[in-house]
Amino acid sequence: MTLDLRIFTEPQQGASYDDQLAVARTADELGYSAFFRSDHFLAMGGRDGLPGPTDSWTTLAGLARETSTIRLGTLVSSATFRHPGVLAIQVxxxxQMSGGRVELGLGAGWFEAEHAAYGIPFPAKRFGLLEEQLEILTGLWGTPVGETYSFQGAHYTVKDSPALPKPAQDRIPVIVGGNGLRRTPALAARFxxxxxxxxxxxxxxAERVDVVRAACQDAGRDPESMVFSAALVLAVGKDDAQFERRxxxxxxxxAxxxxxxVAGTVAEAVDTLSALREAGLSRVYLQTLDLQDLDHLELVASDVRPQLG
Structure with missing residues (x-):
């Protein structure tokens, strides 16, 4: 099984649109399959976040017109940030703008401080919001042209929606994740x-893969239809000194x-990625935190990726 490598960025830590464009174009040219970004509005870990946050779907709209083959998405958008009907239209x-290269990662949201900083409500219970948003998004996109879509839930009501616009793809890939061992795998199996x-x-x-595969079987779904992935921080050097600088x-x-x-020397990175593949993953999102270090992406593409088969 080949291992698909994707670039995953955290622009809230401090990145302009042009910074992200440079990384996305470099990843595109180097043959990575996707450029993903987080969906956050506040820097973490003591960073100042300058020049300030950029909206994920505004950014991806720009990148859709300025890249050619790379897929684009969020890991993950927060259900607290947008109403599902608006998000369905945006995505x-x-x-359409990308010619069918978009994927949507959606989560319940967790970072209360960024909600307070920008006046966004942060309800105590958010899993139900996520579940209904997934129901509405997939329902709107899947409604045939000329028909309408309605939904009545505890959090949202949709009445006689024309369910437009339609994506360029027949189905926008939806990504769900989390650390829960019951509700989240069941939600992923459904949507x-x-x-x-x-x-x-x-x-x-490997154990977590087995849990989700079992949830798929419980839902009457073929587990082979699910893609399994992980996001891990990237820091690789040609030697120890370069790794330590990164x-x-x-x-x-x-340490x-x-x-x-996915860190250390090239050989160590290959060993880690190979172990993840043996555990059942077919895709890894490489969390790239220094968006100025484009040589980092080149090293992984030239020295790590060819050793993964």
């Missing part, structure tokens, strides 16, 4: 094309990165 439009694990311990991946640039300790990320 479908960006999919998702891909189940994503956020920064897992490598040793836990670790310092993102404010992380080398911690080696334990929790």
């Amino acid at each position: 479908a439009q960006v999919d 998702a094309d891909e189940f994503n694990m956020s920064f897992p311990d490598v040793g836990s991946v 670790a310092a640039a993102i404010g992380r300790e080398p 911690e990165l080696r334990e929790h990320g």
